[in-house]
Amino acid sequence: MAAWVEGRVIERIEWTPTLFSLRVAAELAPYKAGQFTKLALQRGEQRVQRAYSFVNPPTTPYHEFYLVKIPDGELTPSLGALQPGDSLLVQSQATGFLTLDELPAGRDLWLLSTGTAIGPFLAMLAEGEAFRRFENLVLVHGVRKGEELTYQALITSLVEQHGPRFRYVPFVSREAWPGAMEGRIPAAIDAGSLQERVGMAFSAEHSQVMICGNPAMVKETQQSLLALGLAKNLRRAPGNISMENYW
Ligand SMILES: Cc1cc2nc3c(=O)[nH]c(=O)nc-3n(C[C@H](O)[C@H](O)[C@H](O)COP(=O)(O)OP(=O)(O)OC[C@H]3O[C@@H](n4cnc5c(N)ncnc54)[C@H](O)[C@@H]3O)c2cc1C
Structure with a gap:
């Protein structure tokens, strides 16, 4: 109990x-x-x-x-x-497997989130272990309106602390917003525009990708990454993609 x-x-x-x-x-x-x-x-x-x-x-x-x-x-x-x-x-007892110790080694860590599901990624980034384990880190946050791009002070301090190793990419789907990409995360992966913005490709050799949030985004993003040759990360078969649905 x-x-x-x-x-x-x-x-x-x-x-x-x-x-x-x-x-x-x-x-x-x-x-x-x-x-x-x-x-x-x-x-x-x-x-x-x-x-x-x-x-x-x-x-x-x-x-x-x-x-x-x-x-x-x-x-x-x-x-x-x-x-x-x-x-x-x-x-009192926390749970969940969307944690760094569940990830195989890699060079690039992509953290893809929607809405409040940016939370677990902020915890990982603030904790610091992600920066010790990975060379390049990308935080992607998809929201509907620009005002929902929250935790900017923390994100800015991470950018200042880690420089070009850490990239933050906001997506706003329902209005144009300065500095944000338009539309949805999976569509931008399919089009290659997210990779272009970051200046880095997804690769089975180098990428670890964590996806968290809206189940439709999680599913479609996973499909986009599978099409690029990445594999699901399972304990019995280590791969590249780890996921958590919020509902
Ligand atoms: C592992 C896990 C971690 C979670 N962590 C968070 C968290 O940190 N912050 C958080 O806000 N929620 C989180 N959730 C969702 C949370 O558990 C609840 O489902 C949510 O707060 C809605 O509760 P409710 O009783 O008000 O709505 P309910 O009456 O239970 O209605 C549920 C409906 O609300 C919508 N919904 C649920 N969560 C969200 C969401 N985050 N964003 C947009 N729509 C949503 C969906 O349409 C869902 O079908 C998490 C869920 C899981 C499974």
């Missing part, structure tokens, strides 16, 4: 009317960058729970979660109403 502990919101970050982050104080078992736990609220006899990835590297004294309020969602409107000092339930 999973153990639940009480957590306390210590800070909220408002990004947009629907995007927010919660910093939570809670006594949790050790976890790895890229993993997720469950947050829950008690409603009478019922505990309403959902999975959320850690955005913070595991060494920080708090746990940070990046969420989108789903209109008519069962849990997120209530999580979105939590204020500093409010309590919630947190599963």
